[in-house]
Amino acid sequence: MRVLLANPRGFCAGVAMAVEVVDRLTNVLNEPIYVYHDIVHNRHVVNRFEAKGVVFTEAINTIPEGSVLVFSAHGVSPEVRKQAKLRNLRAVDATCPLVTKVHGEAIRYAKVGLDILLIGHAEHQEVIGTRGEAPGDIRVIESEADAESVEVKDPERVVYLTQTTLSTDDAERIIMILKRRFPQIKAPPGEDICYATTNRQGVVAKFAQHVDRVLVIGSSNSSNSVRLAEIAENRGTKAMRIDDVREIDSNFLDNAERVLVTAGASAPEDLVQQVISHLQSNYSAAIDVIDAPGEAMEFALPATMRKVLAAEGHEIPREGISIDADRVTRDWMNRESIAFTPITSEGGML
Numbered sequence: 001m002r003v004l005l006a007n008p009r010g011f012c013a014g015v016a017m018a019v020e021v022v023d024r025l026t027n028v029l030n031e032p033i034y035v036y037h038d039i040v041h042n043r044h045v046v047n048r049f050e051a052k053g054v055v056f057t058e059a060i061n062t063i064p065e066g067s068v069l070v071f072s073a074h075g076v077s078p079e080v081r082k083q084a085k086l087r088n089l090r091a092v093d094a095t096c097p098l099v100t101k102v103h104g105e106a107i108r109y110a111k112v113g114l115d116i117l118l119i120g121h122a123e124h125q126e127v128i129g130t131r132g133e134a135p136g137d138i139r140v141i142e143s144e145a146d147a148e149s150v151e152v153k154d155p156e157r158v159v160y161l162t163q164t165t166l167s168t169d170d171a172e173r174i175i176m177i178l179k180r181r182f183p184q185i186k187a188p189p190g191e192d193i194c195y196a197t198t199n200r201q202g203v204v205a206k207f208a209q210h211v212d213r214v215l216v217i218g219s220s221n222s223s224n225s226v227r228l229a230e231i232a233e234n235r236g237t238k239a240m241r242i243d244d245v246r247e248i249d250s251n252f253l254d255n256a257e258r259v260l261v262t263a264g265a266s267a268p269e270d271l272v273q274q275v276i277s278h279l280q281s282n283y284s285a286a287i288d289v290i291d292a293p294g295e296a297m298e299f300a301l302p303a304t305m306r307k308v309l310a311a312e313g314h315e316i317p318r319e320g321i322s323i324d325a326d327r328v329t330r331d332w333m334n335r336e337s338i339a340f341t342p343i344t345s346e347g348g349m350l
């Protein structure tokens, strides 16, 4: 077996920042930390924090007054912020800045009276939060059928926004329908589907056709992980999403000579490394690492966290949080003396 290890993959800067927030608060404050919703959509991340005493809940009325409450990377609606305030909770906002950007767009367009078509999954926490900014003005478009049937007040005053973790394939098809039906429809000022989603999907789209199977590490509620598996399947390559190494199905890997391994934006790198080790031990896998430029993205720790820490007399962190899964992997492989072959991002050496 040859394993093709995707790059970029795994933690994005937004997830790294949100995880860092909960980690630091847990380590520094001598009190229980509450988090609204899963901090990121990964079972292992949540379980590890629960083991350290972090409480994940959406029942704000059950949180003791005055507690620290972290809003997850997916963002929350103004209603949730209001409830937290009414309960005198010390809110720390770990919303990814790229989600906050979409909230800002929703607020701006609603103010000038545009109909907003939000392309995304209605039950996803991010969409629930964004929609909450202007519930009367936002309609969620989940499918091509929705795009075909949606009616707006004025077809000349309509804008579309998208969930940050959508499949670029699906979004494109839906946007084409909306543009056909509403030729004057406005696009968001910058792409809403974020850099991390685009880059991870781009690798799968480019390489899926060169391999026999695709393994995606990520949880079932992780939108971008599920999309990665879909994108491979759409290109005719069997794909499987797994939470961790224990879920690898040997039947799935039967006769597979080349396997692409990738991870959703909320999947920790150690889970990827366990999968690689398993494939080396059980399939004598040789490792090829896609040699792509790193993702230069850094997010500041939230000002609300600095405020909470300062009030308790703790040091105020100023640095930004970034992540480079490729460097982490190469350090690990060098440390463990794991041989790997760099593969150009154009697939030239495949």
Ligand code: SF4
Binding pocket: 012, 013, 014, 015, 073, 096, 097, 098, 099, 164, 165, 194, 195, 196, 197, 224, 265
């Ligand atoms: S996937 Fe994109 S929007 Fe979501 S946390 Fe990561 S960078 Fe932010």
